[in-house]
Amino acid sequence: MSFSSSWSAIRPATRRIVIGGATALTVLLPTAAAANAVVPASPSGQHRTSPSTQQRACILDGFAIDHLPGGIGTPSDFEYEWEDVVFHSRVWETGPDPEGATKVDLTVKTIRGEKVIDLEALRTFLTEYHEQDPATWELTAVDVAGYGGYRADDQVFFFISPGIAAEVSIDRTRFSEDDLLTTAMGFHPEDTA
Numbered sequence: 001m002s003f004s005s006s007w008s009a010i011r012p013a014t015r016r017i018v019i020g021g022a023t024a025l026t027v028l029l030p031t032a033a034a035a036n037a038v039v040p041a042s043p044s045g046q047h048r049t050s051p052s053t054q055q056r057a058c059i060l061d062g063f064a065i066d067h068l069p070g071g072i073g074t075p076s077d078f079e080y081e082w083e084d085v086v087f088h089s090r091v092w093e094t095g096p097d098p099e100g101a102t103k104v105d106l107t108v109k110t111i112r113g114e115k116v117i118d119l120e121a122l123r124t125f126l127t128e129y130h131e132q133d134p135a136t137w138e139l140t141a142v143d144v145a146g147y148g149g150y151r152a153d154d155q156v157f158f159f160i161s162p163g164i165a166a167e168v169s170i171d172r173t174r175f176s177e178d179d180l181l182t183t184a185m186g187f188h189p190e191d192t193a
Contacts, residue, residue: 059190061088061110063166067186068092069179072105082129085113104171108187111157111165119148119159126157126167145185156184164189 058065060077073094080087089109095102116122127134139150142158147166149158155169168184 060090060108061112062190063108063110063187064190065090065108065187067182069106069170069175069183071174073102083113083115083125085111085115085125087111105174106171106183107167107169108183109167111167112163114163116159116165117162119150122157122159122165123150142181144181145188147188149184151181154180156180158184160189 072092075090075092078087078089078091080089087109089107091104092106093102093104097103111122111126115125123139124134126132127137130137137152139152142149142151142156144156144158147158147160149156154172155167157165157167159165166184166187168180168187170180170183172180
């Protein structure tokens with residue numbers, strides 16, 4: 001999907017966040033520019049309404065995001081590293097509520113590193129990363145648009161190729177399993193779009 005030239009001329013603001021020993025890079029997306037993006041006429045000749053920032057397909061670390069559920073909040077991007085594996089994530093949050101808290105609606109992540117050699121290595125790595133007990137973490141094998149992966153109640157992770165994987169997690173108190181799986185199916189390397 002292409003954006004108007006006004007979108008490509010704007011560079012997102014970036015800030016670095018240091019949490020403990022981990023460093024995260026936050027990219028603040030220019031939502032005002034996105035709201036003013038020009039949307040071409042549909043094949044029938046009628047003009048479509050501009051999709052919201054949350055609905056528009058976009059790219060994260062070479063991965064297309066082709067589908068997002070309705071009702072998600074504002075996106076922020078992060079980059080961080082854990083155990084020599086690099087994560088790029090986009091997180092959509094709703095809030096703040098009256099007490100000032102925000103709630104994570106949806107997260108998509110790319111996972112890149114030499115430890116990610118196959119699906120089982122990815123599973124082992126993410127079991128430790130998410131601090132899960134390998135004996136009790138309930139995972140179901142799934143096919144995500146041709147990629148082998150696993151699904152838990154609120155997340156799906158899948159192996160792309162040696163060194164590359166992806167993960168999608170969603171707030172299951174607000175969104176369905178179908179929202180989770182459809183979003184995961186639409187999160188793929190750009191060259192497979």
